[in-house]
Amino acid sequence: MLTINLFNGLTYGALLIVMCSGLALIYGLRRVVNFAHGSLYMLGAYIGYSIAGASNFWVALVGAPLVMASLGVLLDRYGFRLLQDRDPLTVVLVTFGLLLVIEDFVQTVWGKSNLSVQAPAALNFSVDLWGTPVPAYRIAVIAVGLAVALGLSLWLRYSKVGLFVRASSTDPTTTAMQGVNTDALSAGVVGLGTALAGLAGVVAAPFLSLSPSMSSDVIIDSFVVVVVGGLGSLAGAFVAALVLGMVQSLGAVYLPDESAVLPFAIMVGILIWKPAGFAGSRT
């Protein structure tokens, strides 16, 4: 019993890692808290559903994030870049407007009923984990989450572009003066962040059903993660995502009455103790 719950917690945590690293990247470079991130996740899931229906899941896994990446680049070029000198709160409200538009678009194109995506045949088996059978697909989700976490950390730490990203998120003006094209960099990073939201959507599709309400649950959980982890801290978000996944999963079993409130209670507790989040240095 405990094994399967820990395992489910890990799966949801891995999904949140993919979601929140996109959110944290966009915040890091553009100082934008993207309220539409959950809707982008939903859009990615529905685009994945259509691609998977036309060909197969593996094409969707690559195709949907690519579509989302181009959308992200456009969003940065025609949205965030034009608004970069404005009050951060107004940009938050613009993303809220975007959320409404995307939600309406998804409901118009795909309807309001629940849809589902089949897990690929190659992953449609169970693995024995300490006497508990667990679906292989969920192991793959955990692998994706860890790969995203590891890949992003290595990319930011060791690649030249990663260095530029870190420099630009600390001081964009100086970075631009050193000859880095920060506009292209931001567009690329927002594209990457949006692609990650789309990837999370496609990955989630086979184990969470697609519905017009799927965005609001995940965006609120993601906010809890980035606030608890510290806005802009990727490492903080990774840890907080895993902790929240566990809290959700174990809470539902051991404290069913309080489970809904638990993540928020943790969030409030952390913020009283450390208003910038446990790994955050800036806001």
Next chain:
Amino acid sequence: MSIQKISLTTVGALALGAAVMSFVSSGTVLSLLTQATIYAVFAIGVGLLLRQNGMVSFGHALFFGSSGYAVGLLLQAKAVPAEMAIVLTLAGLLLVAFAIGLVIVRVPGVSFGMLTLAVGQMFFLTASRSRGLTGGADGMNIEWPSSLFGVSMSVLTRPSSMFMLSWGTLVIVILLLTLLLATRFGSITEAVRDNEERARFIGIRTLLPRAAVYALSALVTGVAGLLSALNTGFVSPESLHWSLSGVALMMVVVGGYKALWGPALGAVVYFLAKDVLGDYASHWMAIFGVALIAVIVFSPSGIAGILDRLLLGRRLAHKPHAVPTAATVRH
């Protein structure tokens, strides 16, 4: 504004409401206007926080829904008379909001918005799941007594009197806030909003004024919640949901928060537009999303700002308001 001008505007606004009440005979139109007016009070609550603290709340539905639930539960328990229940609800809301405020106003910038969202959702989930107490997702009926403050319920809930009650409340709320913000309290909160560090240097304790503004904005929102509970006789978890907070915020931004009455204008525009757009109603989210983005990009001060510019012309250009900008909102 001088006292004379304020009293004149107030009397004029009340007369306008009375005129609307007596000339509009259609019950449907009146109840639409009543709803718009109730949401105008709600939006003024959210706008007050943004105007006076520079903070965006994505969780004010918490106070809108809570006041309905609180008065509903007090009436259900039959422990106090209804008038007392209303007073207790508002006083309790003010205290609780002040306590919450002491904790959360310390969280800077956009984190604050996310935190209010989370706290609001916490209460939404609690209300949806406590079936025994609140009726869960089905909501609960509020058992109003047969008369309130000496007025018979059947008279009070007539569309025309319900409209006049809401309108009167709206006017009085704006009047009281105008008077309050003209005092030392108003200057202190503006100083704290514009530059918290500098305010601290000149010896102002910044936490208490911020929490007080938060509590005050919650109280105004709670008044709107009570009006709604009286209007519909019903409260459900939907009145606590974050999307409602988002709608209120849209009204604030579209109407413009730099003027105290801007959010109220936004609420009226929102309801009238929603009614006019009836044919496209299924796409209202996209329509309002685009409208919201357009207003923010092209007129950050909202419709109120446009009106101000049109009415006052160049006079305003030479008298800059102390409004939060990128440099002054703390982040």
